[in-house]
Amino acid sequence: MNFRIWAAAALCAFGLTAVPAPSQAQEAGGTLVYIVQPEPPSLASFLSTSGPIGLVAPKIYEGLFDYDNDLKIVPALAESYEVSADGKTVTFTLRQGVTWHDGAPFTSADVAFSVMEVLKQVHPRGPNSFREVTSIDTPDEHTAVFNLANPAPYMLRALSSYESPMVPKHLLEGTDLRNSDLATSPVGTGPYKFVEWKKGQYIRLDKNEAYWQDGMPYLDRLVGRFIPDASTRTAAMENGEVMYGAYGAIPNIDAVRLRDTDGFSVTTDGYSMINPMALIEFNTTKPPFDNPAVRKAVSLAIDREFLIENIWFGYGKPATSALSSNFAAVGLYKEGMPNYPKNADVAGAIALLDAAGIMPDANGVRATATLDLIPYGEDWRRAGEYMKQALAEIGIAIELRYEDVPTWLKRIYADYDFDFNVNYFYQLSDPVLGVHRHYGTDQIRQGTHFVNSSRYSNPELDALLAAGAQEADATKRAEIYGQVQEILAEDMPVANLFEMQFLTVYNDKLKEHATSAMGAYGSFDRAWVEQ
Amino acid sequence: MTFWKLFARNRGAVVGLGILVLIAVMAATASLFFPADPFSLAGKPMSPPGENGFLLGSDSLGRDVAAGIAHGAKTSLLIGLLATLVAVGIGIVMGALAGYYGGPIDNLLMRVTEMFQTIPSFIFAILLVAIMKPSIESIVIAIAVVSWPAVARLVRGEFLSLRNREFVQACHTLGMSDVRIMLGEILPNCLSPVIVIGSLMVATAILIESGLAFLGLGDPNIMSWGFQIGAGRTLLRSAWWVCTFPGIAILLTVLAINLVGEGINDALNPRLRERT
Numbered sequence: 001m002n003f004r005i006w007a008a009a010a011l012c013a014f015g016l017t018a019v020p021a022p023s024q025a026q027e028a029g030g031t032l033v034y035i036v037q038p039e040p041p042s043l044a045s046f047l048s049t050s051g052p053i054g055l056v057a058p059k060i061y062e063g064l065f066d067y068d069n070d071l072k073i074v075p076a077l078a079e080s081y082e083v084s085a086d087g088k089t090v091t092f093t094l095r096q097g098v099t100w101h102d103g104a105p106f107t108s109a110d111v112a113f114s115v116m117e118v119l120k121q122v123h124p125r126g127p128n129s130f131r132e133v134t135s136i137d138t139p140d141e142h143t144a145v146f147n148l149a150n151p152a153p154y155m156l157r158a159l160s161s162y163e164s165p166m167v168p169k170h171l172l173e174g175t176d177l178r179n180s181d182l183a184t185s186p187v188g189t190g191p192y193k194f195v196e197w198k199k200g201q202y203i204r205l206d207k208n209e210a211y212w213q214d215g216m217p218y219l220d221r222l223v224g225r226f227i228p229d230a231s232t233r234t235a236a237m238e239n240g241e242v243m244y245g246a247y248g249a250i251p252n253i254d255a256v257r258l259r260d261t262d263g264f265s266v267t268t269d270g271y272s273m274i275n276p277m278a279l280i281e282f283n284t285t286k287p288p289f290d291n292p293a294v295r296k297a298v299s300l301a302i303d304r305e306f307l308i309e310n311i312w313f314g315y316g317k318p319a320t321s322a323l324s325s326n327f328a329a330v331g332l333y334k335e336g337m338p339n340y341p342k343n344a345d346v347a348g349a350i351a352l353l354d355a356a357g358i359m360p361d362a363n364g365v366r367a368t369a370t371l372d373l374i375p376y377g378e379d380w381r382r383a384g385e386y387m388k389q390a391l392a393e394i395g396i397a398i399e400l401r402y403e404d405v406p407t408w409l410k411r412i413y414a415d416y417d418f419d420f421n422v423n424y425f426y427q428l429s430d431p432v433l434g435v436h437r438h439y440g441t442d443q444i445r446q447g448t449h450f451v452n453s454s455r456y457s458n459p460e461l462d463a464l465l466a467a468g469a470q471e472a473d474a475t476k477r478a479e480i481y482g483q484v485q486e487i488l489a490e491d492m493p494v495a496n497l498f499e500m501q502f503l504t505v506y507n508d509k510l511k512e513h514a515t516s517a518m519g520a521y522g523s524f525d526r527a528w529v530e531q
Numbered sequence: 532m533t534f535w536k537l538f539a540r541n542r543g544a545v546v547g548l549g550i551l552v553l554i555a556v557m558a559a560t561a562s563l564f565f566p567a568d569p570f571s572l573a574g575k576p577m578s579p580p581g582e583n584g585f586l587l588g589s590d591s592l593g594r595d596v597a598a599g600i601a602h603g604a605k606t607s608l609l610i611g612l613l614a615t616l617v618a619v620g621i622g623i624v625m626g627a628l629a630g631y632y633g634g635p636i637d638n639l640l641m642r643v644t645e646m647f648q649t650i651p652s653f654i655f656a657i658l659l660v661a662i663m664k665p666s667i668e669s670i671v672i673a674i675a676v677v678s679w680p681a682v683a684r685l686v687r688g689e690f691l692s693l694r695n696r697e698f699v700q701a702c703h704t705l706g707m708s709d710v711r712i713m714l715g716e717i718l719p720n721c722l723s724p725v726i727v728i729g730s731l732m733v734a735t736a737i738l739i740e741s742g743l744a745f746l747g748l749g750d751p752n753i754m755s756w757g758f759q760i761g762a763g764r765t766l767l768r769s770a771w772w773v774c775t776f777p778g779i780a781i782l783l784t785v786l787a788i789n790l791v792g793e794g795i796n797d798a799l800n801p802r803l804r805e806r807t
Binding site: 231378384386402 | 568570571572576591592593661664665747751752761762764765766768769
């Protein structure tokens with residue numbers, strides 16, 4: 001498919017998904033109390049992609065688009081768009097009559113400001129999403145024309161409110177973006193207005209009466225509660241205090257139990273735009289992981305199915321390549337890559353180490369290293385304990401290290417003071433948005449979180465990534481990413497472990513909360529509660 | 532009457548001692564009965580007690596709970612004893628100096644002691660371990676740092692009451708050095724309460740260590756009971772055995788140490804000697 005056809009197809013899809021018919025009569029009113037875990041550091045979704053911010057901010061801010069569960073574009077602040085024949089101009093027609101929560105009108109100036117001055121400057125992924133945008137023209141209040149240096153088809157997948165929120169120019173212009181008041185009292189155009197943030201307890205949002213979708217939202221109020229202890233969260237769900245918990249707020253073991261309990265349901269929907277991948281980042285600049293053979297041996301020695309079955313209770317899918325198998329839908333995923341076994345290949349790993357001349361000493365130890373673990377909960381600790389055992393079998397003796405989040409982030413992404421690190425990344429809806437940041441030489445950005453901490457640098461791969469970002473032809477693009485996956489399976493600067501499946505646990509009284517591909521990072525505009 | 536006879540009058544203390552000896556033997560022979568690393572994935576995960584060759588069941592990764600308890604005993608006793616030794620050491624030095632010299636030195640040292648006493652000890656221990664990065668050393672240091680003030684207070688009190696006794700004055704007249712008087716004359720006379728408080732402190736230290744490990748602040752490379760409970764906590768409803776057995780181990784150990792401590796107290800406390 002070339003770019004023009006691709007764009008046309010997207011336009012068609014656009015028309016098809018205007019307003020889906022409701023499956024059941026909605027009841028207006030009521031309050032939805034849901035779990036926000038952990039408490040967000042701020043509500044500045046234009047500054048940080050931190051998960052808990054995503055649970056709250058997209059209810060307040062909106063993006064140009066939303067996406068439905070089939071990843072089709074749903075109009076939000078932009079009513080329609082048009083891509084020029086050469087792919088270098090994208091014109092958005094904005095919705096009329098939209099106002100910010102403070103009453104000011106939403107215009108094309110806000111769009112230009114949000115993208116050029118905010119997202120491209122201070123957002124973690126914005127510089128990637130909008131890398132080709134050179135300027136934005138605003139011929140009138142409701143038209144925004146994006147001028148691109150090169151075609152950027154992936155950009156249209158990065159316009160959700162979670163990924164690229166539109167922020168009010170009149171409140172942000174000329175202020176210090178990183179220390180804005182908006183971080184703790186956001187003003188958006190979304191279905192809910194920010195009311196109150198009681199630190200350590202909850203965030204309260206109330207219905208935006210002036211919302212542009214008539215009759216919506218159905219709910220009068222949203223309350224995001226912070227409950228630090230996992231078993232307390234489960235108890236709160238069971239006794240009806242909260243009705244919704246996503247992103248593992250309810251531990252898998254309890255989710256599996258609630259799934260079989262009347263009145264509760266569990267779904268893996270609502271994560272398709274996120275595409276989370278559990279992985280190991282290797283420090284490729286120092287022994288033992290400066291040697292690709294050792295990195296591959298680690299990948300071979302880990303039993304991916306064991307991790308999924310015993311730690312994540314069956315929710316997950318073994319990784320088989322640098323790209324998630326979810327990219328098969330767009331033809332970018334390549335099957336049959338070596339070095340990502342489902343079950344541990346101990347003999348293969350040992351053969352690799354032997355061939356590389358890394359021999360065991362008297363105690364059978366070939367190499368020693370410290371494994372850092374993402375401090376996001378018990379599951380990761382269990383995974384670390386498992387890996388310690390699994391790697392001992394191939395003679396790699398490891399020490400485990402747990403630290404608090406800021407120390408860990410600093411160690412991995414600012415000080416580079418680590419050997420290897422278990423983590424998970426969102427691969428998002430296009431490799432340019434979620435995958436390039438692991439591997440590109442230009443993504444060795446000291447101090448920026450969740451980028452190329454391996455400090456892997458391969459000019460051949462850089463060239464392929466640059467070509468892949470701009471290639472409009474789907475077949476050629478698939479070829480490029482096929483080569484990318486081949487190189488990465490051999491060099492293995494990052495060993496993908498498994499495609500994570502996050503669980504959302506909800507009370508059956510809550511309806512239509514998963515209408516967007518963004519799931520819990522969506523707006524909840526159509527959610528309603530059976531009284 | 533000999534010490535043992537005095538001690539044995541307290542039946543509970545004898546039972547406690549028996550349990551403690553058993554636990555010590557278990558710790559010492561852990562590597563004989565469970566030669567494999569207690570973290571090793573020994574078999575089918577979540578096996579109930581008695582199944583798949585697991586006496587006390589296995590946890591979510593298939594680690595043997597019984598092996599964990601045996602090896603964890605080593606950690607618990609080691610940390611309990613080490614931390615207590617360090618705490619008693621610091622406490623004796625601080626208390627002896629304060630009690631013996633009195634005046635401004637006493638004032639200074641006791642204000643420092645009070646400063647430590649005003650901070651809730653467990654929270655302080657969490658803070659220290661979090662700052663230092665969890666490891667055996669940091670845990671021992673943290674427990675010692677939060678435990679010594681009680682010893683210091685006690686030793687100071689004893690020194691205050693002993694320093695003006697005739698035998699001490701006699702030592703002064705003989706020209707003995709301060710250090711010699713403190714260590715050779717006064718300290719042996721106030722050792723009994725220190726031994727009692729020390730023995731009870733071992734129990735507290737084990738509890739603090741378990742609490743830290745439960746909260747995920749234990750040394751991740753060393754098996755301990757607190758770690759087992761912390762790791763099994765989320766499984767409580769589906770695999771009760773994972774944290775129940777280590778919990779019983781902690782309960783028995785702490786109980787045994789307390790009983791023994793009381794027995795020592797009975798035996799060493801002259802006021803209780805005639806108690807029947």
